[in-house]
Amino acid sequence: MKKPIVAILAVVLAIALLAGCAGNKGSTGSEDRNKVEDGIKIGINYELSGKVATYGQSSVEGIELAIEEINEAGGINGKKIIPVKYDTKSEPAEATTLATRLITQDKVVMILGPATSGSFKAQIPVAEKNRIPVISGSATDDSVTVDASGVKEYAFRICFTDSYQGTAMASYALNKLSAKKAAIIMDSSSDYGKGLAKNFREKFEAGGGTIVAEEAYVAGDTDFNGILTKIKGQDFDVIFIPGYYDEAGLIIKQARNLGIDVPILGADGFDSPKLLELAGAAALNNVYYSNHYSSLDEDPKVAKFIENFKAKYNKEPDAFNALGYDLAKFAADAISRAGSLDGESIKKAIEETENFDGVTGTFSIDENHNPVKSVVVIELKDGKQYRAEKIAD
Secondary structure, three states: OHHHHHHHHHHHHHHHHHHHHHHHHOOOHHHHHOOHHHOEEEEEEEOOOOOOHHHHHHHHHHHHHHHHHHHHOOOEOOEOEEEEEEEOOOOHHHHHHHHHHHHHOOOOOEEEOOOOHHHHHHHHHHHHHHOOOEEEOOOOOHHHOEEOOEEOOOEEEOOOOHHHHHHHHHHHHHHOOOOOEEEEEEEOOOHHHHHHHHHHHHHHHHOOOEEEEEEEEOOOOOOOHHHHHHHHOOOOOEEEOOOOHHHHHHHHHHHHHOOOOOOEEEOHHHOOHHHHHHHOHHHOOOEEEEEOOOOOOOOHHHHHHHHHHHHHHOOOOOHHHHHHHHHHHHHHHHHHHHOOOOHHHHHHHHHOOOOEEEOOEEEOEOOOOOEOOOEEEEEEEOOEEEEEEEEOO
């Protein structure tokens, strides 16, 4: 009885070894990503909870609408998009962990997101190591795509940079609001706030303006009366607040309560329904901020997007909805032109993008992996968008 058992075990072992060899032979990352039966896996790595969740949630709503439309139209070259979605919890470290999982375990061909610059930058080393493109719709910090070491080969964005919107808002203050003196109240705990403040200051002073006060706060602060009381006695025409909506809304409310009624300027971090909740409608007059899109745009393409978005979500789309939508369409366009699903081919297709026609504008990708596009400056009246104007720096 022993000999037959031994023989059977030997045969089973041989089959297992042959199967293992065959599996190892064909398990390269490119082939995993090219499996027709699996469709095309795209990672969605966004802030769905935590401090800046409204940015991530809005971005993903736009992404999912776009993917739904793409798949209903037949997918990308006949393959359906399979979104693989995770929540970074607004933590850069979590974004890195999830990027690793998306690339090495889920075998995605690219990653969309996160929304904020810090979390997006945190995953770039993983993308570079594995040669998989990562694209953000809203990471505006200049160093997202290029720093002292050069262009980050696999990192891209479809939004303008902080230096661009910072200088654009300084130009708007000087030329549209005839401001000569400005005060800056910035978020010193983020690259976003510091970068915007720096570029606003440089452009405003170069244009003949004077910065009469510059105060700082950190994310999470709620009482700004000390800062505002300190600057109230000074002579200034505008206040620039480079920061996110959760602090900006409170600063605006407290400034108006102290009788500071000069124009208040900000950047795309203002774009959230939470700004109205925190500041109140009465405080949100004479407020202007740079953005990527406005629902006031009468372009037929924008009108169709708004119609489709409302049908799916029963609400008006904001700029992060629009950026997410464009991001997914932009990604699909590049993949359709790549000729292969390997990271190098898709990266090359992204770099070659010209005149992509999105709801946030028509743009091409430059040598620094940034889009060449306009800024929209939005004026609020009683907390609602009242006027929108496209401008160049």
